[in-house]
Amino acid sequence: MLNQTAFGDILKSLIRTPAVVSAEHSFFRVLQRELEERGARVTWYEGLLVAQGSEPDSLMLSAHIDRHGLICTGPNEFQYAAFVAGGRSDLLGNSVSEELMKTIVDRFTGVDVYAYEPWSGAYRGQGSIQSAHICPHRNNLIFELSDMAHLVAGTPVAFRDKLVTEDGRFSGQLDNVLTAAMLVYLFELGFTGTAFFTAQEEAGRSWRYLLEWFRRFGGSTNQLVVVDTSPYPDTEAADKQQLVLRHSDANASFNKELTGKLAKLCHDLGISYSFKDEYIREQNRQLAADGHAPKSLGSTEMGRIISASHGLVDGTTLQIPTTGYHTMNESAALNSCEAFLQVLCAVSGLQYPLSHYEPMA
Numbered sequence: 186m187l188n189q190t191a192f193g194d195i196l197k198s199l200i201r202t203p204a205v206v207s208a209e210h211s212f213f214r215v216l217q218r219e220l221e222e223r224g225a226r227v228t229w230y231e232g233l234l235v236a237q238g239s240e241p242d243s244l245m246l247s248a249h250i251d252r253h254g255l256i257c258t259g260p261n262e263f264q265y266a267a268f269v270a271g272g273r274s275d276l277l278g279n280s281v282s283e284e285l286m287k288t289i290v291d292r293f294t295g296v297d298v299y300a301y302e303p304w305s306g307a308y309r310g311q312g313s314i315q316s317a318h319i320c321p322h323r324n325n326l327i328f329e330l331s332d333m334a335h336l337v338a339g340t341p342v343a344f345r346d347k348l349v350t351e352d353g354r355f356s357g358q359l360d361n362v363l364t365a366a367m368l369v370y371l372f373e374l375g376f377t378g379t380a381f382f383t384a385q386e387e388a389g390r391s392w393r394y395l396l397e398w399f400r401r402f403g404g405s406t407n408q409l410v411v412v413d414t415s416p417y418p419d420t421e422a423a424d425k426q427q428l429v430l431r432h433s434d435a436n437a438s439f440n441k442e443l444t445g446k447l448a449k450l451c452h453d454l455g456i457s458y459s460f461k462d463e464y465i466r467e468q469n470r471q472l473a474a475d476g477h478a479p480k481s482l483g484s485t486e487m488g489r490i491i492s493a494s495h496g497l498v499d500g501t502t503l504q505i506p507t508t509g510y511h512t513m514n515e516s517a518a519l520n521s522c523e524a525f526l527q528v529l530c531a532v533s534g535l536q537y538p539l540s541h542y543e544p545m546a
Contacts, residue, residue, distance in 0.1 A: 191373060192526075195219065196366040197348045200357050203301050205254030207270035208341035209384040211306030212250055216369070216382060223372040225380075232384040232394030236368075238377035244533055245379045245500075247395060247411045248365040249386030249486060252358050253511055255298065255328055255342040263328040263342060265289060271388030286326050290317045293328075296513060297345040300336050309340060344513060356516035359507060361386070363517060364412040367526060374535050383486065392489035399490075399498050408443055409500030410532070411487040412525075414517065415461055416510030423517075426459040427451075427524040429504040433462050435481050436488030439501040447503055450531050456524040461504070503528060 198219070204212035213234050217227045225236040234250075256266040293314050300309035312332035320327050333342065349356045355363065368380040381398070383391035399407055417423035430447055433439055451458040462482050469479035487502045505525050509515040530537040 192366065192370045193348075193350070195369050195373075196355070196363065199362050199366050199369075200346055200348045200359075203254070203299075203306065203341065203343035204250050204252050204362070205256065205303075205341040205343050206251045206266040206387045207256070207385055208254075208266070208301075208303035209251050210304045211301060213382070213384075214306065216250065216365070219369050220372060220380075223369065225372045230394065230398060232391065233398055234382040235398065236372065236380045236382070238372065238379070240377040241379045243378045244376075245381070245407060245409045246368055246371075246529070247381040247383060247409060247486065248368050248413065249361050249383045249391050250365050251384050251387050251391075252343075252360065252362065253387060254344055255330075257300070257333075257336045257338050257340040257342065259338055261330075261334045261336075263330055263333070265326050265328070266341065267387040268326065270385055271390065286319050289326060290319060292512060293317065293344065298330060298333075298342045299345055300333060300340050300342045303339075303341050309336065311345070346513060350519075353519050354516045355519065355522065356509070356514050358513055359515040359517055360414045360511065363414060363505060363522070364525070367412065367522075367529065370526070371529060371533065371535070374530065374538060376533055376535065378533060386486055389484070389489075392486050392493065395486070396490050396494055396498065399494065403497060406496070407498045407500070408440065409487070409490070409498055410443070410447075411485065411500065411502045412529075413485070413502065413504050414507040414515070415504035416515075417506050417508055420508050420516070423506040423508050423521075426457050426506060427518070427521045428456060428458045428528065429461050429506050430458055431461050431485070431487075431502050431504075434483050434485045434488035436484055437491035439487060439491065440499045443499075444501040447501065447528060447532065450528050451524075454524070454527055454531065456527065 202212050202215045220227050220236045228235045254266050255263040256269050258264045297313050299311040312330045315329045315331055317328045346358045383395055385391050415429040431439055465480055465482055472479055490498050505517050505521050507515050507517045527537050
């Protein structure tokens with residue numbers, strides 16, 4: 186099992202560092218330190234941190250680093266940061282679906298939160314979420330917090346989080362600090378390629394920052410592997426596979442050769458995997474038989490950048506199955522995390538550190 190002390194230390198450090206959507210600068214500062222301590226050459230761009238080894242073109246990996254939280258939008262008024270950053274609270278009544286708001290409205294009641302200065306990460310106070318309601322006049326989701334009346338508009342408020350390891354699973358607000366920590370750990374193992382860390386993925390904007398980098402520096406074609414978590418309704422469904430691949434999402438088809446390469450590596454390593462698009466299509470066949478509307482194949486960073494780049498960027502995705510999507514108790518099996526690291530080591534030409542595992546304290 187993945188009980189490696191060095192990786193656990195990285196993940197625990199990053200999960201306690203706030204990275205609210207659109208207020209990720211302070212997280213980037215911590216991430217830069219972690220990467221440079223492991224020999225990476227780090228460059229910042231708007232919405233993007235790029236870490237490169239000695240052979241930057243050998244392999245390109247990407248993980249988003251933003252997590253859900255709140256943003257102060259007025260005196261003692263707080264909204265869901267992803268809605269604000271993504272322009273999905275535009276007062277027109279057609280940007281944020283009623284279903285999504287109703288799902289979120291009761292999700293975080295009682296959760297402890299803390300405010301921070303977005304650039305430095307300086308602490309600005311703590312409190313808890315007392316309640317949330319949908320404002321009928323503005324079609325926005327408004328949160329009521331305790332002990333936060335002193336904050337000014339624009340101050341991010343993060344959910345207080347910590348990593349829990351029990352019953353063979355990591356749990357916490359894992360999306361997407363889990364795979365971001367994996368990429369940092371890869372540099373500790375000697376990764377020589379390029380790792381991208383993107384902001385505002387939860388607001389649907391990260392692919393723009395990434396595409397701008399490729400337009401500046403990329404060649405005619407660029408093979409990219411986007412890493413992330415992948416939600417399932419319960420542990421039973423998540424544990425049917427160790428890793429998740431995709432042929433496509435709602436935006437584009439992924440690179441067949443690279444997807445096949447990852448599938449073959451999984452097969453050769455004895456790692457179970459499934460394709461998320463096939464899983465959703467099977468669900469849709471059952472929904473259609475019952476007379477229900479189909480579900481979307483989902484919109485991913487990879488699909489968006491393939492669609493928008495018109496051939497400049499191509500690639501595929503590799504994901505860890507999780508439960509408790511977008512909650513404080515999202516969980517991932519340790520054996521899935523270990524399988525994820527095995528595949529990344531194999532595709533990077535690195536030795537998998539079997540002999541280095543020690544139980545975490």
